[in-house]
Amino acid sequence: MISGATANIEFYLPLVWAIIIGVAVVMYVLMDGFDLGIGILFSVNKDEHERDLMMSSVAPFWDGNETWLVMGGAGLFVAFPAAYALFMPALYLPIIVMLLALVFRGVAFEFHVVAGPQKHYWHTAFWLGSTLAAFCQGVILGGLIQGIPAKDGAFAGGAFDWATPFSALCGLGVVAGYALLGATWLAMKVEGPVAERMRQHAKFLIPVVLVLMGAVSLWTPLAFDRIAQRWFSTPNIYFLWPVPLLTALLAYAAWRWLDAGREVPPFLATMGLFLLGFLGLAISVFPYLIPPSLTIWQAAAAPDSQFFMLAGTLVLLPLILGYVVFVYWLFRGKVAAGASYH
């Protein structure tokens, strides 16, 4: 063992960075989640004017929301280049397809407004792009949880290792989850019949999401010993049993709030569901960044690099969060039907 201060820094820096990247991923999932969810909900909403209204509720934010995805990718490259180099080739196809889907739905934000008579094409692009991107994100998550084999630090598996029933289940889970986020966001941000329908969609989606989350939660310990060990060995089980219980309680609360016509609490509760889901995954995977090949310490960049970046991050991240909050506050309130884009 290396003694003293060096050892401490080499222990804590990767941990701090794992938390920062975790925050970036959570921010991404929560923020781009509702904005992808709106696209997914286009599948049950064909009316062009309502679709315009739904998109306008996120138009000022979507750029900033997707920036968290860049933050996640860049953060991984900065702090854990070995993990980045293993993760990207292993999940090559779903990552590229996700990015292409994001291209399509991203440009739709500007294109659908100027497209005139071809508007409906870009609405379709937004719908399909959002849905496919969400599904791919779930597949990527599933591909990561089930593990990525490595040899001499390089990916040592096949091009389709990620394509399993388990990763498909995760894909469905993320699509349903994002749709739920989108529905509760819209119930909060728009008025009239659209908001009412969104409340109905959300009430339908809550049990769907719970079932999918439950299926993933049961599948992982059954299929992967390391995850069963983490959750069901003593003394862990005594600390961990509240996680699923809280999830169920929060889902019930969200359902009741929707029933009562409340606007903000269902959205917050849905975000809470995602946070708990993420916490559960982190518990399952820790201390691995890329199970079962790399722990966060094995994947860490040179302490110098992590430290150089950390100094800036600690100053800039609060500032960024500050102006993100400011913009959400600036565009607060309802986007009413009739005050459409045109």
Place this chain on the structure above:
Amino acid sequence: MDLDATILARIQFAFTISFHIIFPSFTIGLSAYIATLLVTWKITGRDHFHRLARFWTRIFAVSFAMGVVSGIVLSYQIGTNWSRFSVVTGNVLGPLLGYEVLTAFFLEATFLGIMLFGWNRVPPWLHVFSAVAVAVGTAISAFWILSANSWMQTPAGFEMRDGIAFPTDWVAIVFNPSFPYRLAHMLTASYLTAGFVVLAVGARYWLANRHHEEARTMLVMAIGLTAVLAPLQLLIGDQHGLNTLQHQPIKIAAIEGHWDGSKPGAFEIFAWPNEKTESNDYSISIPNVASLLLTHHLDGLFPGLKSVPPSERPPVANVFFAFRIMVGIGLFMIASALFGTWLIWRKRLYGTRWYLHIMSHTWWIGFVAILAGWVVTEQGRQPWLVQGLLRTADAISPVPAASIATTLALFVLIYGVVFTAGIIFINRLIKAGPPDATAEPQRVGTPARPISAAGDAGGVLR
């Protein structure tokens, strides 16, 4: 990995990054123009500056969206296509890209929301401030990206341990030897690119007898800007070239088509570099002038391509021709900007229709010059990915060629659709033109709801 995968990965990356660079190089310049318009409007109170800013903001919105989505692709493609590169250089380049995200990306993306949707929603000073923040953000973004790219050309401030680069001096890494030149060259190129687009649109409106006040302002502002920047760019480019000669002499040899370093270099006006015979076919050249330009002596010597084995040389013809395209456009820019200035001075600009006719068709020249310039600098660095440290062929990800070929086809297809649509929509916005002075909506103090950035033009179109 086999060669096929390397070549496919290179084609794919070259395709996506070339597609991407078109948009930032335009939006860096255009955001600065919009910010200038809004600040001028704030100071002078003249409304047509505000109408112009609204008009260009719509075009900016469409371009910026395409830049953002194609940029996200790149931040992942470094890993998907070049995972060995990520491992070897991650300690050094990771933080540079990380700082780009933290200092620029969030700034742009967040204040973009206010810039695009805040016209009726926030006090004018905050709106102007947001436009400035976006312009500054795009320039900061260029700072970090060009620093990272320059480090790949002229690596500094690091040491190699077990084949992996470790940082030793961050100042030396960020401000590596070629960085100041590349940054100045690229930023100037972006402002010139946007300048020629604005010039072309102004000329188009004037010739079509529309939007007189706006057309005049665009013409004068664009000609004034390019008359300063185009000659300046020649100077910056010259200095950049001298710096390259010092650090990457073989790139310069390819640019000049200079094979034999034991003789002074001729300035090749036209030639067909022949890699088999190691000489230039069909050469039209002025003896000794390349030596004069590069060493400031007619008899000065600089390394030739033959000083290294063929495996160490870049693809000579590509670099050679791309350089001539870039310089040719640069000289055209200088001539047209100075001639335009002369016309303004003689008060003959608005009557010289043939000049305005030519300029109305030159909106694309900046983009071509930038792409050609990147071909020079990136292909000129081959066979290295990081000069002297890591070869491109050794940086590849363990991904099968079939996966790369499939996704390459998807990229070409999807980018083709998106690009075509984007061009059509930008063209529509230009056709629709700035809002009429009479139709200018109430600007200040109305608690209106967000209005889409590009929305008004959509309304006009229907």
